[in-house]
Amino acid sequence: MVRSHLLAFIITAIFFVPSLAAAAGSCLTGACHAAVISVKVVHDPVKGGECLACHKQDSAQHPTPGRKGFSLLARGEKLCAPCHESPGAGAVAHQPFKAGECISCHQPHGADGEFLLKGNGPVGGLCLGCHDSNAFTRVHIHAPVATGECSSCHDPHRSAEKGLLKGPVNSLCFSCHVDIKGLISSSKIVHPPIKVAGCISCHDPHSSANLNLGVRKMPELCFECHKSIESQIAKVKLLHKPLTQERGCGSCHSPHASNIRKLLSADEKTLCLGCHGDNSLAPLKNIADELKGKTQIHGPIALGRCTGCHDPHGSNNFRLLTGAYPATYYAPYSEGAYGLCLKCHEKNLLHFAETTVYTKFRNGKRNLHYVHVVNNRKGRSCRACHEPHAANGPKLTSSVGSSFGEWKIPFNLVVTETGGSCAAGCHKSLAYDRLNPVEYRSAVKAGSTSPPAASQGAH
Numbered sequence: 348m349v350r351s352h353l354l355a356f357i358i359t360a361i362f363f364v365p366s367l368a369a370a371a372g373s374c375l376t377g378a379c380h381a382a383v384i385s386v387k388v389v390h391d392p393v394k395g396g397e398c399l400a401c402h403k404q405d406s407a408q409h410p411t412p413g414r415k416g417f418s419l420l421a422r423g424e425k426l427c428a429p430c431h432e433s434p435g436a437g438a439v440a441h442q443p444f445k446a447g448e449c450i451s452c453h454q455p456h457g458a459d460g461e462f463l464l465k466g467n468g469p470v471g472g473l474c475l476g477c478h479d480s481n482a483f484t485r486v487h488i489h490a491p492v493a494t495g496e497c498s499s500c501h502d503p504h505r506s507a508e509k510g511l512l513k514g515p516v517n518s519l520c521f522s523c524h525v526d527i528k529g530l531i532s533s534s535k536i537v538h539p540p541i542k543v544a545g546c547i548s549c550h551d552p553h554s555s556a557n558l559n560l561g562v563r564k565m566p567e568l569c570f571e572c573h574k575s576i577e578s579q580i581a582k583v584k585l586l587h588k589p590l591t592q593e594r595g596c597g598s599c600h601s602p603h604a605s606n607i608r609k610l611l612s613a614d615e616k617t618l619c620l621g622c623h624g625d626n627s628l629a630p631l632k633n634i635a636d637e638l639k640g641k642t643q644i645h646g647p648i649a650l651g652r653c654t655g656c657h658d659p660h661g662s663n664n665f666r667l668l669t670g671a672y673p674a675t676y677y678a679p680y681s682e683g684a685y686g687l688c689l690k691c692h693e694k695n696l697l698h699f700a701e702t703t704v705y706t707k708f709r710n711g712k713r714n715l716h717y718v719h720v721v722n723n724r725k726g727r728s729c730r731a732c733h734e735p736h737a738a739n740g741p742k743l744t745s746s747v748g749s750s751f752g753e754w755k756i757p758f759n760l761v762v763t764e765t766g767g768s769c770a771a772g773c774h775k776s777l778a779y780d781r782l783n784p785v786e787y788r789s790a791v792k793a794g795s796t797s798p799p800a801a802s803q804g805a806h
């Protein structure tokens with residue numbers, strides 16, 4: 348009966364499986380070669396007792412004291428070739444593979460893990476048996492290297508790619524870093540080195556002493572190609588602090604790709620306010636507070652730009668400004684001292700004691716900008732009246748007053764069709780009128796520092 352035969356077979360199978368099939372039984376039983384199969388995963392032919400697929404008996408008597416009695420049927424790859432096609436494909440061959448040393452990595456009988464590999468645990472241990480571990484054990488270790496998964500990137504046998512890689516570098520990285528792949532494919536601007544030498548022009552694929560697996564530390568990583576920024580920075584008196592902090596250039600630029608000009612990681616204003624929009628950098632002002640609720644936002648900022656006036660990397664001027672601007676409330680006037688403001692505003696603003704065109708801050712022809720600012724001992728800087736970023740008063744004047752040390756000097760500018768007036772803390776309320784000049788009875792002292800009314804020429 349078919350059924351009872353089947354039953355008998357199953358019983359026999361259950362009974363014999365632990366000691367394997369009959370042929371092997373003689374080698375593996377007792378104290379002889381049981382160790383050969385004392386592993387979790389036994390190689391198929393060993394499991395099948397086909398010892399003779401690899402070994403041949405040299406002497407009739409086995410065991411013979413002092414003699415092995417068995418030798419291998421073949422050496423190197425030839426031993427495996429009858430049953431396995433040569434694994435992998437591609438012109439770049441791993442040296443031990445090329446030399447046919449399959450058993451430098453594989454255990455011919457069996458192993459405790461997958462693929463009959465030598466050593467316990469992840470494949471990395473096997474690889475580091477031959478490769479110097481220094482490159483893989485620096486402070487910051489790439490996750491797949493830390494877990495020993497060398498073969499997530501390398502083919503252990505051979506490959507079409509340089510370095511035995513399983514694919515072209517970038518696509519290999521993209522296979523796990525799908526977010527970076529997405530950023531790059533959806534951005535208008537891609538940083539050129541990504542397309543040229545690829546991810547490894549900046550990252551070490553194994554481990555690094557630097558943050559983000561950088562091949563160099565910040566900012567040298569970027570200076571490698573951006574020499575002009577390096578030389579600019581080497582020269583300036585005032586360096587913007589984030590450049591020397593750990594994230595360095597990466598705190599403002601996306602090193603990979605961006606939709607924003609100059610590879611910025613956010614639009615300029617958002618970017619700057621990301622650090623200057625709270626009180627964490629006190630005593631520096633909170634610029635978000637300076638802008639909040641203001642009726643007048645200075646032109647460039649209204650257009651979303653901070654770099655019209657500040658150099659994001661470094662500068663020789665006060666507050667990283669892109670042109671000269673005095674650091675103090677009072678400043679001796681000299682030609683060029685207000686280069687920053689006059690880069691965008693009327694160049695002749697401060698040139699002539701009398702003018703009819705270069706400013707509206709005049710009493711008749713008398714240039715009141717000149718009166719207040721142009722004093723080679725103690726002129727007032729623009730900040731005496733104007734706010735640099737935003738204000739609630741007209742013409743970027745503060746409605747609460749400009750800062751004079753800790754005190755706010757009330758200012759209260761009122762602008763009319765032909766002139767205006769201010770009730771300043773500096774002097775009594777005074778008006779000016781371009782068409783019908785106001786007569787100042789008690790000589791305008793504008794504090795005690797008015798410049799001589801000497802005209803350099805009328806315009």
Ligand code: HEC
Nearest residue numbers: 371374375380383392393396397398400401402450455456
């Ligand atoms: C797939 C080929 C293959 C099969 C099948 C195979 N062996 Fe081996 N065996 C080898 C190789 C290769 C070596 C040499 C290992 C070395 O040099 O590290 C070896 C070595 C040995 C040794 C020497 C000691 C040792 O462990 O290194 C013994 C004993 C041995 N095999 C027994 C067996 C027995 C018993 C079987 C059958 C149950 C068997 N082998 C099946 C390939 C095989």
Ligand code: HEC
Nearest residue numbers: 390391392400426427429430431449450453455461462463
């Ligand atoms: C007598 C035939 C035979 C010989 C000789 C032989 N193998 Fe195998 N090997 C097999 C069979 C059958 C399997 C199980 C089926 C498979 O996975 O391909 C296997 C499985 C393997 C596996 C595991 C594959 C996997 O996907 O898990 C490795 C690795 C391996 N052999 C390496 C070797 C090496 C190295 C040699 C030479 C030292 C060798 N084999 C010699 C028949 C053989």
Ligand code: HEC
Nearest residue numbers: 424427431434435443444447448449451452462470498503
């Ligand atoms: C440098 C170590 C190393 C050498 C040398 C080596 N292998 Fe492997 N082999 C591996 C590793 C690691 C794996 C596991 C594959 C993976 O993780 O991608 C593997 C997997 C295999 C597999 C199963 C999966 C596959 O790719 O087909 C076979 C079969 C195999 N090797 C046969 C061989 C043969 C035959 C040789 C000699 C010609 C050899 N190996 C030489 C490390 C090696």
Ligand code: HEC
Nearest residue numbers: 439442443451470473474476477497498501503509510511
């Ligand atoms: C038996 C020793 C041995 C083992 C084990 C070994 N390698 Fe190698 N490997 C070498 C030798 C020898 C070279 C060639 C000399 C060199 O570049 O250091 C090499 C070269 C390489 C190269 C450079 C190839 C090229 O063309 O640039 C890579 C990548 C590599 N091995 C990865 C691995 C990985 C991954 C493992 C573990 C799966 C591993 N090796 C295990 C001996 C070994």
Ligand code: HEC
Nearest residue numbers: 471474475478483491492495496497499500509510516552
């Ligand atoms: C994330 C992918 C990745 C992992 C994981 C990885 N490697 Fe690499 N490996 C690379 C890349 C990329 C190269 C550079 C290839 C080139 O120069 O074009 C490389 C190069 C190598 C080289 C050639 C010598 C060198 O340093 O340039 C060796 C050897 C090597 N790797 C071994 C290993 C070992 C061992 C492991 C596991 C401990 C491992 N790799 C894990 C991606 C990886």
Ligand code: HEC
Nearest residue numbers: 487490491499516519520522523546547550552558559560
């Ligand atoms: C097998 C998957 C895998 C591959 C392939 C891979 N990575 Fe990673 N990588 C990871 C994981 C996992 C992390 C850790 C992610 C985390 O912590 O958020 C990581 C982290 C990183 C980091 C951040 C490291 C740090 O210290 O913050 C960088 C940079 C990186 N990978 C670059 C690369 C590059 C370059 C390649 C291609 C050569 C690559 N990765 C390929 C899995 C991978």
Ligand code: HEC
Nearest residue numbers: 517520521524527540541545546548549559594597598602
């Ligand atoms: C020009 C140098 C450069 C190149 C090329 C480059 N990176 Fe980066 N990468 C960096 C820097 C710098 C950081 C840190 C950025 C930061 O501080 O926000 C970084 C961060 C990372 C991180 C971790 C932080 C994150 O954004 O997830 C991963 C992952 C990463 N890069 C993967 C890649 C991959 C994949 C490629 C290739 C497609 C690549 N990088 C190419 C410089 C580079």
Ligand code: HEC
Nearest residue numbers: 538539540548568569571572573596597600602608609610
């Ligand atoms: C391997 C060379 C290389 C490295 C390293 C490199 N860059 Fe670049 N970068 C370029 C090239 C090439 C361009 C395009 C030409 C140019 O505008 O200078 C570019 C363009 C830029 C631009 C846009 C310039 C513009 O005018 O639009 C910025 C911003 C930038 N890189 C920042 C960085 C930062 C930050 C780093 C460090 C994380 C870095 N780069 C590292 C090669 C490099």
Ligand code: HEC
Nearest residue numbers: 566569570573576589590595596598599600609615654659
């Ligand atoms: C605080 C933010 C910030 C940091 C940190 C920063 N940048 Fe910039 N970078 C900018 C802004 C904003 C621009 C655009 C300036 C402009 O349009 O005038 C820029 C422009 C550039 C440009 C284009 C230059 C040009 O002349 O058009 C390059 C290249 C560049 N940065 C590289 C770097 C490098 C390299 C570092 C690190 C040493 C770095 N940046 C650090 C904000 C920053």
Ligand code: HEC
Nearest residue numbers: 588589598599618619621622628653654657659665666667
């Ligand atoms: C990653 C954070 C960060 C970003 C983004 C950033 N800054 Fe800064 N900034 C700083 C730090 C830190 C200081 C130094 C504070 C200190 O001296 O304690 C600073 C200082 C300044 C100063 C005063 C410099 C001085 O010493 O007088 C100005 C002005 C300035 N930043 C403007 C900007 C502008 C404009 C942007 C946008 C292009 C910007 N910052 C983006 C962190 C940042």
Ligand code: HEC
Nearest residue numbers: 616619623630631632634647648652653655656666730735
């Ligand atoms: C029109 C020119 C101009 C623009 C545009 C501009 N700033 Fe300024 N910023 C200045 C001047 C001038 C000072 C010096 C003010 C003073 O000391 O009276 C200054 C000072 C600063 C300071 C130092 C504040 C302090 O505590 O003294 C920071 C921080 C700053 N700006 C950030 C920004 C940010 C962020 C933006 C963009 C949102 C921006 N600036 C746009 C002209 C400008």
Ligand code: HEC
Nearest residue numbers: 645646647655656672687688690691692729733735742743
């Ligand atoms: C990058 C160019 C730029 C710089 C530098 C600049 N401004 Fe302006 N400023 C503008 C723009 C644009 C406007 C708005 C358009 C206009 O009214 O002229 C404006 C408006 C003003 C106004 C209001 C004018 C009005 O009629 O309402 C005053 C006052 C002013 N700026 C003062 C200054 C002072 C003081 C400085 C130097 C600390 C300065 N600006 C630097 C571009 C600049």
Ligand code: HEC
Nearest residue numbers: 685688692706707708719720727728729731732742766767
């Ligand atoms: C004593 C106060 C005061 C000082 C100091 C001052 N301004 Fe003014 N500024 C004004 C007043 C008031 C107006 C409005 C004139 C009007 O429209 O009636 C004005 C207007 C302006 C305007 C609009 C165009 C114009 O000239 O009418 C600009 C630009 C300007 N000032 C720039 C500056 C710059 C740059 C400085 C520093 C070099 C400066 N101001 C210093 C009070 C001052």
